[in-house]
Amino acid sequence: MAAPLSLHLEFGGGAELLFNSEKKHQVSLPGQAGPWDIRQLLVWIQQNLLKERPELFIQGDTVRPGILVLINDADWELMGQLDYQLQDGDTVVFISTLHGG
C-alpha cells in the first residue's frame, strides 16, 4: 500500500481555462495498492478537477495533441511519459502550445 501523494499541478498556455482559470493546484492523491503513474493521474484529473469539455484536455488515455507535459521542469518524454511513477512533492505542468504572434 503506497502512502497518499501530495502533488503540485500547474496548467498554462490556456489549458488553465479548463480548470476555472486557476493555474496552480495543490492536490493530494489517495493511497493505493501500487504507485501512482501519469496515466492514472490523468484519469484522476479528469474525475476530480476537469469539469467541462474533457476532450479539450484528454484524448484516449493521454493528453490531446498540442499539450506538453513537464515533470519537475523536464519534458515528460525524458521521464517515461505515461509510465512515470509519481513521487511525493512532484510538480507536473500541463502547457498548451501557443501559436500567436
Place this chain on the structure above:
Amino acid sequence: MAQALATLREKFKEQEKEIAALREKVAQLEMSKTPAPRPDVKVTPPTSLTAKSSLSNEDIMRYSRQLLLPEFGVKGQINLSKTSVLVVGCGGLGCPLAQYLAAAGVGRLGLIDYDEVELNNLHRQVLHREENQGQAKALSAASAIKSLNSTVQCCPYQLQLSPENALDLIQQYDIVADCSDNVPTRYLVNDACVLSGKPLVSASALRMEGQLTIYNYKGGPCYRCLYPAPPPPDTVTNCSDGGVLGVVPGIMGCLQALEVFKIASGQGSSLHQQLMMFDAQDARFRSIKLRPRQSDCAVCGQNPSVTKLVDYESFCGSAATDKCRKLNLLSRDQRITVQAYKLMLDKAEPHLLLDVRPLVEVDICSLPFSLNIPLSQLEAKNSDDIHLLRERISHLKHQIAGISQPPVFVICKLGNDSQKAVNILEQMSGLQVDSIIVKDICGGLMAWANIVDPSFPQY
C-alpha cells in the same frame, strides 16, 4: 633617408584607409538612393552579402557599445554582418525582432507578411505607424528598418509563405525566425527548415504568456518531434479571440532576437533542447529541458515520411492565417441577418436579445437592451443564470399573450458562439425554460457594426 621613407609609407597607409572609408560611404549613399523597396511577389534571389574583413570607422562608431563586449567583439560584429535572417511574420514578434537585429547590424533581413497594417495591430506591432494603415506590413516594416539602419539589406516579401515558395526562400537565408501566428505556418516553416538544414528560432505569444525554443539545431528536436500531431482546430486560440498584451510578444520577440544574435555572432544559442516559457502575470520565466531529436519523427527522424513540403492547411484542418474561423452549425431557418433583426427592432416587435459574450467583451461595447449570459455559463447550466433566463422569458411570454413561443435572438462578436448557444437553448426550451423560438444573429455585433450601425465600436 630611411626616416623619410617610413614617414611616407605611414602617410600612404593613412590615405589608403581614408580612400577605403570614402568608398564605403559612397556605396552606402548609393544604396540608400535606390527607390523604396518593392515587395517581392515572386521570390527573386537577393544579391549575396559581401564578406567584410574589417570594420569601417563608421561601423566602429555605430556599434562601439556592443563591440566592447568580450562575448561579441569585432569578430561577432563581422559575423553578424555576414548573416541573413528570414523573419516569417511582421507582427508582434517580428517587429521587435527585426528592429533589434537591424539596429545591431545584421547583414540581411527578409521580411515576409501577406497582411496589411490595421489600427488594432499598432499596440504590439511597433514598427508600423498610424500613417501606414492599409499598407503591406512587409513594406511598412522594411521602411522602418531602412530609416533605422540603412546599411542593412532589407528584402520585403508581401506574400503568404506556402509549400510552393518556402524552400526557395528559406534556402537563401542562414537563420529563420518563426514569428507567425497560426499552426499550419508553424509546421510549414519547421519542415522547410529541416529540409534545408537551417536553424529555426521560434517564438509565440498569447494573452499574458510566451514561449521560445530553437528547433533543428545541434541534434535538438524539431517542432514535429515535440508535436507530432497538430492540435484540434477548436483548441487553438488566436490573438483576435484571446487577446494579447503588446509587451508580451515584445519581450518574446526581443528574446528571440537575442538567440538569433548569439547564433549569428558565433556564440551559439543557449536554448539548445530547451523551451523557455514566460508568464507575464507572475513575471516569471521557466526553462525546461526538452527531448532530443526523435528517431521516429516524421520529418527529421531516421525514416522520414515527410520528404517534401505538403498541404499544411489540410494537415492541420485550419487556414494559415490568424483570422477567425466561421462556424456553420445551424440551418438557415435558425438564423437571422442583422438587417432582418434591425427591421424587427424598428417595428418594436417584442423579443429577448441574449448576448453570450464573456463579460470582458461586454464591457467594451454592447447593445443596450441585451441580456448578457456568457456561453460558458450557459454550457455549465449555471443555476442563477438559468433562473434569470427563465424569468425574462416568462415575462416576455406575458407581454405577448397569444404567441405560444416567444422569440429569443442570440448574439456574440462574430456569430460563432451564438450558434453554439442556440443549440443549448433549444435543448432547454420547454424544459428548464418556457418553450421558445431561438435564432442566432448571423455575423454578430461586428456584422451589426459593419452593416447596420457604423457608429458601433469594432474590436
